[in-house]
Amino acid sequence: MRRPMGTRWQGLLSAFLAALFLSACAGNPRLADAQPPEETRVVFAVGYDAISEKYIKPKTARALAIEGLEGLSDADPTLAVEEHGGLLWLVQNGRLLRVGVTPRPKNLDAWAELSADFLAISLANRSPEAKADAAAFTTAMFNRVLGSLDSHSRYANGQTTTRHREKRRGYSGVGLHIQQLEKSFIVTKVMPKSPAEKAGIQVSDKILKIGGTPAAMIKLEDFPNRLRGTVHSRLSLVLKRRNVAKPIKVILNRQQIFATTVHYERRKTIAYFRLSSFNRNTARSLARHLAWIETELDAPFQGIVLDLRDNPGGLMNQAITVADLFLRSGRIVSTRGRHPNSSQTYNAGASDIGTALPIVILLNGKSASSAEIVAAALHDQGRALVVGSRSYGKGSVQTILPLPNGAEITLTWSRLYTPNGKSLAAGVEPDICTVGLSKAGTNPQAILTSLANTRKAGLCPALKAKNDLDFPLAEKLLKTPGLYASLFRKPPEEIAHKETSD
Known part of the structure; x- marks a missing residue:
């Protein structure tokens, strides 16, 4: 973040430019209408508050938010945040997109609102090359925040969070690992003592149907969710096994699955x-x-x-x-x-x-x-x-x-x-x-x-x-x-x- 040395005249000039900018926003729909959704502000507020309260070293909301704003350029390199006196400027290739008044260092809510506001403006004006959505901008900002703390603190988006929780807590399923080969789904691993092992499913079995739906109609990314469900719920599979002429139908009762440690x-x-x-x-x-x-x-x-x-x-x-x-x-x-x-x-x-x-x-x-x-x-x-x-x-x-x-x-x-x-x-x-x-x-x-x-x-x-x-x-x-x-x-x-x- 570029932070020119502030002087009294620079402060007055920044305030004057900010006033001009705010009046100009009314004529630019991409700037005026880019209001941050409330849930985005809440995410930053909860995150900054939790870090300030529980991190092993004291951190102000300002220190966290400034790091997070730097992350906007990680999601879209055409963006930059500059500090001018008591103002923060969001700039894209030299063009001023937003001016925000710097809140007090410990004002968590104000810093969360400013972070969400700059994210919304960045999203509305992102470059075609960036291809970043709101989740990508949020991830980039929190990656900067957590990365500035230590090597063991980190942010995980929703998809990664699900994988981490499954490693820690297990998941309700049948204990199968599958791989897609062309248009077929092949069993690559059967977990010990799992419903799949108890049902006699073997490595290299081909899954023809899952819950009555032909496997060829299911996308690979949707397949794990089809195998999972609530504990004790039933799942039917139709399999094709090598050297066995007729398809094999099995009924499995889902259970909590843990990785073998x-x-x-x-x-x-x-x-x-x-x-x-x-x-x-x-x-x-x-x-x-x-x-x-x-x-x-x-x-x-x-x-x-x-x-x-x-x-x-x-x-x-x-x-x-x-x-x-x-x-x-x-x-x-x-x-x-x-x-x-x-x-x-x-x-x-x-x-x-x-x-x-x-x-x-x-x-x-x-x-x-x-x-x-x-x-x-x-x-x-x-x-x-x-x-x-x-x-x-x-x-x-x-x-x-x-x-x-x-x-x-x-x-x-x-x-x-x-x-x-x-x-x-x-x-x-x-x-x-x-x-x-x-x-x-x-x-x-x-x-x-x-x-x-x-x-x-x-x-x-x-x-x-x-x-x-x-x-x-x-x-x-x-x-x-x-x-x-x-x-x-x-x-x-x-x-x-x-x-x-x-």
Whole structure:
């Protein structure tokens, strides 16, 4: 935004030009009739108010709106906003479109009204090349606002918001992924334990009809909505399967569908869990698996590996519940922010259904947010060792704020602290750093040496790739109880010295 230095004469000149401009608007229908709809003003008012109240740092309505107005040029490069004294000018290729009086810095309603007004004028005068509608202008403006705050705060339009909510909360459907090939719809994935799997639908099945409507008459973008509906509602499909002459008709009952985030394998005597993210079903799914492994009597387990590598996080309450599965007492995580509700302390309950088995957590540089909460909690409470590389270090909590237009704001409102009081912004340091470790590093002496070197170096790099040695090293630790236990009790230098001298 161009802001020429204001002087008394410039201020008078700006006021004079504004008066001329306002009188000229009556003769220009594109300017005079471009009144912003009330819902647009409300969207800006709600957004600015929520950010001013809840963002981790104080922000005035002026600071937010000025950033938002800059976003008009992102939607249409022919537009620019200039500040002249106490006035804001909306300019298009040197032509003055609108003049607005600058409100007081904290006047949320006035800044919201000015933002909506400039958006309406921009929309009415957009260049043919821009092809931006009202939603695109709104998105561009809020992208500027949220982008000016930090890298984790963001705006999502209505369509993106729907996808984000489905990842967090699940959706009511039948558990099918489909792809359009020419004019046919082909099943590409059947989700485990879904209505589609229970009905026997297979990958590569061709959908001929959905709810009685020929699939060829349905657009690809409309297909997901046809598969979804209210929980327990019925859906009929007619399928064509390879090497089956007659079409197959199935009736499915829709249910709540969650993306699978807990992946379990029994690797001999190790219970291996890979958590890909944290959605509303993660803790419940993990608890079911933990209860199930206790019933396996053919061979005892020696330990649990929680693989949180490449886990970007997700719902914080799920991370707290997951950590609580393995803890009987003590702090899990605490948060501190500017808003009173953003400062909280979360403690473990009385039950540890995760058995008394030893735990090793695997991390890398793409382990973030909720994954770091779990790792830090179990590590600081002496419940798990951490192997791999330093985690991402997100260190902050975002709250989700819905807007009246169906969009949502993801806003940073507090910082995360481990049970030991450290900020998670620095990431979680592994007990044993596997960055640069050779294949010989899985023998006990090499493990101790690696541990000593990790502590001396201070920081283990945040390696984004997965190290193939992470699991073998974790397995060796879990299968060597004395070594595993000793790492919690003594400094690594003392252990290494004792092992060498014995």
